[in-house]
Amino acid sequence: MNISLKNISFSYSDSLDDAILENLNLEIRSGECIVLAGESGCGKTTISKLINGLIPHYHSGTMDGDVFLGGKNTSDMTLAEISRVVGSVFQNPRSQFFNIDTDCELAFGCENLGMDPEEIKQRVENVVQEFHLEHLLGRSIFNLSGGEKQRIACASVAATDPEIFVLDEPSANLDLKTIADLKEIVSRWKRAGKTVVIVEHRLYYLRDVADRICYVKNGQIAYEWTPAELEAKGAAYASSLGLRCLNLEQLREGVVRQAHQPCKVPELVEGPQGSKELDLAKLSIAKSIVFTNLTFAYHKKHPILDIDRLKLPCGQITALIGHNGAGKSTLAQVLCGLQGSWHQKRAARKRGVYLIMQDVNHQLFTESVLDEVLLGMKPQDEKLALEILEGLNLKQYADNHPMALSGGQKQRVAIGSGISSGCDVVVFDEPTSGLDYRQMLAVSVMLKKLAASGKTLLVITHDPEFILNSCQSVIRMEHGKVVEQYPLSGNENQLIKTMTGKL
Amino acid sequence: MKLDPRTKLFLAVVANGMIFTAPLVYSLLMVVVTSILLLLEGKWKFVCTFLFVYIGAAFFFDLMKNLDIGTSGTIILASLFLMYRIMPACVVLYYVITTTKVNEFLACMSRMHVSNKVTIPLIVMIRFFPTVFDESRAIGNAMRMRGIRLFSLRTLKSPVAFLEYRLVPLLVSITKIGDELSIAAVTRGLSAETKRTCVATIGFRWADAVVWAYCIVVVVMFLLRN
Numbered sequence: 001m002n003i004s005l006k007n008i009s010f011s012y013s014d015s016l017d018d019a020i021l022e023n024l025n026l027e028i029r030s031g032e033c034i035v036l037a038g039e040s041g042c043g044k045t046t047i048s049k050l051i052n053g054l055i056p057h058y059h060s061g062t063m064d065g066d067v068f069l070g071g072k073n074t075s076d077m078t079l080a081e082i083s084r085v086v087g088s089v090f091q092n093p094r095s096q097f098f099n100i101d102t103d104c105e106l107a108f109g110c111e112n113l114g115m116d117p118e119e120i121k122q123r124v125e126n127v128v129q130e131f132h133l134e135h136l137l138g139r140s141i142f143n144l145s146g147g148e149k150q151r152i153a154c155a156s157v158a159a160t161d162p163e164i165f166v167l168d169e170p171s172a173n174l175d176l177k178t179i180a181d182l183k184e185i186v187s188r189w190k191r192a193g194k195t196v197v198i199v200e201h202r203l204y205y206l207r208d209v210a211d212r213i214c215y216v217k218n219g220q221i222a223y224e225w226t227p228a229e230l231e232a233k234g235a236a237y238a239s240s241l242g243l244r245c246l247n248l249e250q251l252r253e254g255v256v257r258q259a260h261q262p263c264k265v266p267e268l269v270e271g272p273q274g275s276k277e278l279d280l281a282k283l284s285i286a287k288s289i290v291f292t293n294l295t296f297a298y299h300k301k302h303p304i305l306d307i308d309r310l311k312l313p314c315g316q317i318t319a320l321i322g323h324n325g326a327g328k329s330t331l332a333q334v335l336c337g338l339q340g341s342w343h344q345k346r347a348a349r350k351r352g353v354y355l356i357m358q359d360v361n362h363q364l365f366t367e368s369v370l371d372e373v374l375l376g377m378k379p380q381d382e383k384l385a386l387e388i389l390e391g392l393n394l395k396q397y398a399d400n401h402p403m404a405l406s407g408g409q410k411q412r413v414a415i416g417s418g419i420s421s422g423c424d425v426v427v428f429d430e431p432t433s434g435l436d437y438r439q440m441l442a443v444s445v446m447l448k449k450l451a452a453s454g455k456t457l458l459v460i461t462h463d464p465e466f467i468l469n470s471c472q473s474v475i476r477m478e479h480g481k482v483v484e485q486y487p488l489s490g491n492e493n494q495l496i497k498t499m500t501g502k503l
Numbered sequence: 504m505k506l507d508p509r510t511k512l513f514l515a516v517v518a519n520g521m522i523f524t525a526p527l528v529y530s531l532l533m534v535v536v537t538s539i540l541l542l543l544e545g546k547w548k549f550v551c552t553f554l555f556v557y558i559g560a561a562f563f564f565d566l567m568k569n570l571d572i573g574t575s576g577t578i579i580l581a582s583l584f585l586m587y588r589i590m591p592a593c594v595v596l597y598y599v600i601t602t603t604k605v606n607e608f609l610a611c612m613s614r615m616h617v618s619n620k621v622t623i624p625l626i627v628m629i630r631f632f633p634t635v636f637d638e639s640r641a642i643g644n645a646m647r648m649r650g651i652r653l654f655s656l657r658t659l660k661s662p663v664a665f666l667e668y669r670l671v672p673l674l675v676s677i678t679k680i681g682d683e684l685s686i687a688a689v690t691r692g693l694s695a696e697t698k699r700t701c702v703a704t705i706g707f708r709w710a711d712a713v714v715w716a717y718c719i720v721v722v723v724m725f726l727l728r729n
Contacts, residue, residue, distance in 0.1 A: 052690055083692035095683035098691065100633060104606045107702045111606065112692035117702045124702075142637060160692075338644045355648060361676050362638070363645035365668035376649045403675055421649065 001070040001085060001163035001195055003028040003051055008065035009219075010046060010055060016062050020046050022219035023065075030070075033186065033196040035206050038216035039242040039436045044199045045168055047216065050074070051197055052166045053082035069164065084113060087157035091169040091434060093149035097141050102133075102152050105141065109160040123159045131155040131185065146173035147324030154185050165189055167198045171205065172434040175324045175462045176499045179205045201436050203238075203246045207231070215241060242437045245465055248496050287314040289425060289456055291351075293344065296334050305330045305480045312425065317447055317457040319467045319488075321499065322477035328460045331477065332427045335458070351425065354418035358429040360410045364402040369394055369413050372402055376421030388416050391453075392446070408439055412446065419455075426450065428459045432466045444470040464499045468492060504543045508611035510711040511599045514540075517718040518595040522588065525725050527561075532721050534591045536714070541598055553594055560586040600632055610701040619695040630684065631677075638676050642669060 005026040011019040020043040028034055036044040049055045050067050057079045067074045069085055087109075090096045099105040106127065110120040128134060133155055136148055144152070150170060157165065167186075171179050183205045189196050190209060198206065203213065207227045215223040227246060230238060235250040288311045296305040305327045312318055322328050333339040336355040337348025357363055366372045373385040389395045392412045397405060402413050411431060418426050428447070432440045440463070447470055451457050458475075461467060467474065467488070474495055476484040488495065506514075518533040534557065541550050564583040567576065605626050612622040651668060652658065658665045693699075 054686060054690065058686060058689060078694065078696070079689045080692045080694040080697050083690055086690075088690040090683070090687065092683055094637075095634075095680045096687040098630060098684065098688045098693070099605045100630065101604055104604050104703070107606065108693075109691045111609075111699050111701055112694075112697065114698050114700050117700055120700070120702050142633060157691075333644075336648055338647065357641070357645060359641070359676070361679075362641045362672055363648070365646070365649075365651075365672060375651075403671070417649065 002030045003070075003164065003195060003197070004068045005047070005050060006066050006068070008050060008063070008067065010050070010061060010063045012059065012061040014062060016064060019062075020219055021050075024220050026214065026221055028195060028197065030195055031190070031193045032211050033190050033198070033206075033209055034212045034214060035203065035210045036197065036199045036214050036216055037201070037203060037243055038222075040439060042216045043219050044216045048088075048166050048168050048197060048199045051164065052086045052088045053077065053079050057082075080112075083109075083162075084160070085162050086164045086166055087160060087162035089150070089153050089157055089165070089167045089170050091172050093146045093153065093173055096153050097149065100141055102136050102139050102141065102144070105152055106133075106156045106159055109156055113160060120159075123161070127155040127159045130188070131158070131181075145324040147175055147178035150174055151178065151181065154182070158185075158189070162194075164195045165197070167196070167200075169199055169201065169434055171200065171202050173430070175322070176464070177323050179462075183209060201244050201434065203227075203230075203244055204248055207246055215243070239437050244437050244440075248464060288312055289314060289351075291335065293347075294331060294334050296330055296340050296344075303480055305334060307331070307480070307482055310475075310482065311485075312456050312458060313473060314456050315451055315454050316472040317451050317459060317470055319471040319474045320458055320460045320477065321462070321467070321474060321495075326477045327480035328477055329429060330480070332429055332458070332460060335425070335427055352421070352423040353425040353427060354421060354423035356411065356414050356418060356426065356428045356431065358431075358433065360407075360414045361403070363414050363417070364410060367401060368399050369402055369405070369416075370398040372413050373416045373420045376417055378422075385416075385420060388419050391449070392416050408435075408442060411443070415446070415450065419450075424454075425456045425458065428457065428461075430460055430462065432461060432463045440466055441469070462499075464496060467495065504540075504710050505708070506540070506602075506714060507705050507707050507711045508603050508607050509615070509705075510707070510714050511603060512611075514714055514718060515595050515599050517722060519592055521721060521725065522592050529721060529725050530588075530591055533595070536717055537591070537595050537598055540714075541594070544598075544602055546601075549597075553590065557587055557590055560590070600629060603629065604703065605629060606701055607703045607705055609699070610703045610705050613699075613701070614705070619699075623693065623695060627684070627688075631681065634680055634684075635673070635677055638680070639669075639673055642672050642676075645672075 003026075005024060008021050008024045009016050009019050010021045011017070024047070026047070036047055038044050046055065049059065051069070053074050055061065056063050056075055069077075069082070074082060097105050099108055103124075106124045107120050110123060128137065131151055131154065133151065136144065136152060141149060141152075150173060154170070170182060174182060179202070186196055186198070186206070187209050198210070200206065210227050213225050213227060213230055214221045215225075231246050231250075235245050235247070238245060291310040291312070292308065294305060294307040294310055295303060297303040320328050320331070330339060332355055334344055335348060336353045337345040338355070364372060366375055369389065370382070370385055373388055374380045374382065377385065386395060386398065389398055392415060394409065394412055394416065397409065402410060405413065415426070431443050431447070435443065444466060447457055447459070459471065471488055473485065473487045474491070475482055476498060484498075486494070514536070518537065521529040521533050538550050538554065560583045564580065564587060567580055567583070570576070572580070608626060608629065609622060612625075646652075646668060651665065653665070
């Protein structure tokens with residue numbers, strides 16, 4: 001089914017003066033797979049909402065122009081009618097399930113369409129086979145990992161067999177193996193003649209699948225390329241537009257080139273201990289922090305985490321990689337004393353490990369950014385707090401409410417509260433998921449500064465671009481155990497190979 | 504053991520009726536049957552904690568109610584009373600919510616010819632509670648990491664601040680999640696106008712008969728007690 005957007009202008013407010021889309025035209029042919037790319041806030045998600053009917057039927061705002069799905073105007077259809085032809089997968093796996101168990105979720109869409117129960121059972125059986133979900137049947141969604149949830153979401157949408165699929169940053173919470181599965185799913189839809197629209201920052205997994213990449217800027221389609229055309233322009237061109245790389249090989253070459261240039265030591269952040277004079281070189285060779293007895297299990301027979309000894313090089317950024325469900329988040333929680341036995345918790349408190357959660361909204365409590373930094377400080381010292389904020393470029397927001405800041409700023413506030421509580425080790429849970437190139441670079445610079453100030457950083461991540469940009473060593477986990485630990489320099493190939501295996 | 508959602512609703516209604524209107528012995532009868540049902544679901548830890556607190560509260564209430572005690576004593580007495588009167592109702596609700604799947608509930612509502620306009624808000628609620636607990640746990644974790652605990656000097660000094668720390672992020676995140684959940688539902692075709700089908704098999708079995716009979720006997724005993 002073809003999609004056509006004609007002279008679309010849209011604003012989330014009452015007038016078109018601050019429109020997010022301005023006079024946008026886009027024709028998508030039947031059976032085509034297109035990617036909408038662009039920097040955060042450019043309006044690409046808004047385009048996806050126009051196609052699945054959430055605009056104008058769910059979000060309020062001012063709209064001008066028409067959207068046609070196979071010749072029918074979406075403003076004349078109800079959402080229930082649109083949902084018969086358009087299947088949507090969203091970014092946040094926590095909130096796109098309407099049911100609390102997987103079986104019901106797979107059947108949910110079909111039930112809403114009023115299909116015959118026997119037919120539904122058949123369809124569910126088919127998608128379970130196609131998406132290899134046998135081991136996920138009958139589970140509560142609260143016990144699934146992000147990647148598992150995303151697969152269930154794709155499968156339950158596929159069960160209703162719509163003509164058009166709209167995916168809004170589906171890979172944001174996925175590991176590279178699951179991304180490979182996602183790629184397989186998308187190409188299957190394409191082979192079946194479905195029209196697929198994907199809003200995405202990560203482009204490399206779509207290189208062989210996408211027919212067109214549309215670059216959205218200032219509310220319009222600014223450029224259109226085929227993946228081959230964009231690749232030919234090189235990684236530097238893509239990153240100048242704020243796009244993630246299309247080809248991980250190009251990325252590696254870029255990193256090797258950088259390595260031959262003299263390395264700039266980032267500016268130091270002054271921590272509460274005044275660690276300005278730390279000798280970086282000495283730190284990186286000699287010291288490391290050792291954690292022992294990192295085990296955790298819900299049932300004795302199935303340990304989720306089973307590590308006797310974990311060594312983190314001091315003052316460095318270590319990447320923690322591994323598949324969804326390998327125990328990375330559990331490791332982070334045990335390290336920070338949020339899970340585990342009484343002994344483990346006491347050890348964690350003594351050590352001082354701070355976790356920057358994936359959803360930073362969970363860890364900002366107070367009424368102002370300054371209070372947030374002061375909260376964990378003993379004794380409270382406003383001057384020091386302001387210095388910390390200055391180091392994080394947040395001084396001008398000291399009196400703002402944390403919830404009113406942007407995502408990246410919130411993350412920095414959370415880091416500030418970590419610094420002020422005097423923790424030496426900071427663990428990050430996927431700090432770059434869903435970020436465009438510029439934002440990812442900003443996070444990378446900040447983490448480097450933090451490491452240079454003497455903090456030891458452990459970063460859970462599925463983002464090879466980020467690892468190659470910022471980390472010095474890599475730890476890989478599988479089934480709750482550390483299977484590999486190596487310094488990154490010289491081993492870039494190994495990293496890319498383990499991370500992209502199937503792609 | 505699987506009960507029909509209608510049986511669970513009946514159980515919840517009878518239990519609440521007994522707990523709030525009848526003498527203690529009737530609410531005890533309901534506590535017993537709910538505990539057994541929860542045990543059959545394998546939630547023995549939950550049941551043990553509940554019974555321990557419940558019996559403890561009832562015991563101390565009984566011990567204290569005839570003593571001549573001051574204002575602070577009355578407050579303790581009142582909270583004990585609330586505990587042993589309200590807790591069973593919460594436990595019944597917990598049983599119904601944790602063991603009923605969304606689509607079973609939908610199926611049972613449509614069997615009873617309840618309009619979608621009533622059913623859909625109800626299932627949003629069923630879906631929402633566990634999410635709130637989940638979010639609340641994550642926020643609790645973040646608070647512990649910052650050294651903010653319920654039992655600490657800081658909390659004693661400013662209990663309102665503690666509540667604020669807990670509630671502000673929770674409100675922010677559940678508003679967002681609520682919105683995203685409704686989007687998930689409407690883009691998947693859930694609407695009040697279309698008739699939906701259901702793959703869940705619901706129906707009465709012998710276990711349902713036992714629970715119904717038990718509840719009816721309790722109600723009849725209560726009505727005929729004079």
